[in-house]
Amino acid sequence: MVTTLLVIVVALALIFDYTNGFHDAANSIATVVSTKVLTPFQAVLWAAAFNFLAYFVVTDHKVANTVAKIVVMDYVNIQVLLAGLLAAITWNLITWWFGIPSSSSHTLIGGFAGAGITNALYMGAAPLDAVNMKYITTIISYIVLAPVIGLTIGYIITVIIMWICKNAKPATAERWFKVLQLATSALLSFAHGTNDAQKVMGILFVAVVSQGVIAKDAPMPEWIPLACYSAIALGTMSGGWKIVKTMGSKITKITSLEGVSAETAAAVTLKITEHFGIPVSTTHTITGSIIGVGLTKRISAVRWGVTIPLMWAWVITIPISAIIAGTVFMLLRVFGV
Template sequence: MVTTLLVVVIILAVVFDFINGFHDAANSIATVVSTKVLTPFQAVIWAAAFNFLAFFIIKEHNVAGTVAKTVHEQFITMHVILAGLLAAITWNLITWWFGIPSSSSHTLIGGFAGAGMTNAMFMHSSAIAAINVKPILTIIAYIFLAPFIGLIIAYIITIIILHVCKNARPAMAERWFKALQLVSSAALSYTHGGNDAQKVMGIIYVSLVASKLIPMHAGAENMPEWIPLTCYTAIALGTMSGGWKIVKTMGTKITKVTPLEGVSAETAGAITLFITERLGIPVSTTHTITGSIIGVGLTKRVSAVRWGVTLNLVWAWIITIPISALIAAIVFSIIHFIG
């Protein structure tokens, strides 16, 4: 039986996915806008189209499966999922308002885990008993590994391009790389959709598990087709709504980006996201592209990167999971006592 609470949770999950789209739109279009290859309007349409393309190609939902198993099944209730989603939406909107490129992925995972841990304590169990430690530790490790991998790949790609094109005429090279940026931004948008939409798929999947409509052992890869269709649609529509404050931070405040460097950063980000999606690791698109942009900046000189801005971003990354978990704990406690 489909309950009202299940419908509310699914609607909130889709709302979160939409917010994720406009919150993370900056990741795939910041450089292509800052280099004036596309106007902001053209860029969001371009990014949204490739966000949605992932629906037709990605059929193994590895990331969704990981997210679904973040909290052990016996501690998952509809109220846990509701509290996690409300916390994630709250933190996403706060960071969007202040133009902070935090991770929507880690916000969602932190909220889900925080609500699950609080439920475990209300059930007179250990908070740690509620969470699946292995995927949580992997996710935390990739807060630092994903941007570092993006940084290294971007640095290598940029050095190779500079070597290959060292004798090219600057004007011709710029025209070529502006054209190539369309390809690299499309690749990044595709992998962003494929990675981030799956996180919400995982949450909707566990909401069906918690409602006893499907068993957990069925596996996220066998979820009903309407779930991925809905999630890819929501993230694409969210991307079309933009996220201009974060575009400004990502595209101009970390380091000045040329079309060549935009191609390097976006290609590195797309490669990193593709690999982690295949491995089922829910990484942050925000972290990945930020690391890639830094890697590009380092090919010029260390001082080309605005380290003050970068340090502030890192602090935002570190606090996202615990703050989201804390908000979720408070929301779940309120729901628990009211209910």
């Protein structure tokens, strides 16, 4: 049965997807804007188009399936989903306001898990009974692994490109790499859409199952992926200029060649993890890729004073989101929602 709270949860999930779009738009367009290949307005339109293109290509929603299993269904109710989404939206807006490129993926996962754990406490169960630790452990491990993989691939691609182009005229190479950046930024935007939109799909699928709208083993209704890809694309069109500045120039100075390397490395990492159904952070991945590109010049080319605070933001995102969600869940119970 469709209830008012279910409608609110669906609306909040799509609002979160929208905030994910403008929060994480910076990840796929920061380098293409900082190298002046596209204007900011052109870049967000370009990224949004390829975010949405993923809807027509991706059919096996493995990441969505993983997210749907983070909290054990016995501990999922509409209040858990409501609290998790409110926490995720809150943390996304806080980090966006301060220009911190934190992970939208991890704030959603932390919020969902935190609300589920709090519900388990209300039910008199052990807190960790509410979550599937296999999935939580994998997600937490990729807070480290995703940027390291992106860094490694970015470093290798940059070294290979520099070796291939060692005899090219700088002006000619620059023109070619500006063209290539259009392709690599599109590839990254597509990978961002396939990975990040699926996380909200998982939440929406759990919502309709928990309310008895569809059976647990039923296929995902087509409106869910369509709505999620649309929301994330619209959010991307809204931009996120504070984060663009951090990603595009504060970590290390980016040329077109290096933009191609970073975007390719991040896109490859996202597609590999999406293939295995691992919900990783686009933010962490592209940051690692940019650092890897910077390291090909010298260690001091990376502004570690900027990157270290970013890494602290990555570490605290899941626990803070979980605490916010738990608090919201308790307030919902107090006010009888």
